[in-house]
Amino acid sequence: MSLTIDDIVRVFEAKGHEQYDGEPVTQLQHALQSAHLAEQAGSASALITAALLHDLGHLLHDFGATPSKQGLDDLHQYRCLPFLRATFGPQTLEPIRLHVDAKRYLCAVAPGYYDTLSADSRRSLVLQGGVFDQAQAQAFGALPFAQDAVDLRRWDDAAKSADAVVPPLAHFVRHMERSAAAAAPALAQAT
Numbered sequence: 001m002s003l004t005i006d007d008i009v010r011v012f013e014a015k016g017h018e019q020y021d022g023e024p025v026t027q028l029q030h031a032l033q034s035a036h037l038a039e040q041a042g043s044a045s046a047l048i049t050a051a052l053l054h055d056l057g058h059l060l061h062d063f064g065a066t067p068s069k070q071g072l073d074d075l076h077q078y079r080c081l082p083f084l085r086a087t088f089g090p091q092t093l094e095p096i097r098l099h100v101d102a103k104r105y106l107c108a109v110a111p112g113y114y115d116t117l118s119a120d121s122r123r124s125l126v127l128q129g130g131v132f133d134q135a136q137a138q139a140f141g142a143l144p145f146a147q148d149a150v151d152l153r154r155w156d157d158a159a160k161s162a163d164a165v166v167p168p169l170a171h172f173v174r175h176m177e178r179s180a181a182a183a184a185p186a187l188a189q190a191t
Contacts, residue, residue, distance in 0.1 A: 002086035005176045008053070012169055015059040022120030024162035027059055028169065033159030035175070036166040038152070045178035046091035047148055051155050052172050054096045056080040076100075088176075089183030090145065098149035099156060100128050101140055106153060108137040116157065 003011070016028025023030065031052050038051035057076030060083065077100045081093055103121065106113045108131050117125065125131070132140060140146055 001083065003083040004087065005173060005180060008056070008176065009169060009173065011056065011059055016169075018059070020055075020160070021058070021124075022118060023160045025160055025164075027055065029164070029166075030156075030159050031055060032166045032169065032172070033161065033164050034152070034155045035172045036164075037155035037158055039172075039175070041151070041155075043151070044091070045175040046089070046182060047095060047152070048172065048175040049088065049179040050092045050095040050099075050148070051152055052175070053080065053084065053092070054099050054152055054156060056084075056096075086187065087180050087183070089179070089186055091148075092179050092183070094145035095148040095152045098140075098143065098145060099152045101132075102146070102149040102153035104129060104132045105137050105140045105146075106150065107131040108133070109141075118160065121157070 012028050012031065016026060016031070018027050019025075020027050020030045025033070031054075034054060035048050035052035038048040043051070055076060057079030060076075060079050077097055081097060084093060084096075103117075103125060107117075107125065114122070114131070143149075
């Protein structure tokens, strides 16, 4: 089943109030803060959309709150992709797919980065395969969209403020629409 932009809005309206695992924000607040940070950085609509949707996979499963406390990696970075492929292109989907590996990468190459992670991010890091070794980090850094995924990861890490003031979801719908419109010709050719 593919999700349209209207469907995505409905998912956030129905489930966005859920607490973001181990953080002082809801899933929707986290998504909006991430997208706002991407927008403030001057990113293109495709990457702003990736920032908004990077954790949508958490809202598409029934593992309950904080799967990492149950010893589960919910694979949220992959879980949402089949639902989004008919709407968005790789400029949106690849940073989403790679944002967990970007955490593993930053732990390997950015001194002190690991120490900035929340308790839940550290717990999930172990379940997600741990810190990259040098060869893994080098391979990740060479991937298309690796830098976008690293930027997304940094916004993801910073988007956990209980008192942040950001635009509402309706503000970011235009970025999803622009991202979908930009991807439409290539998606039409692929079908």
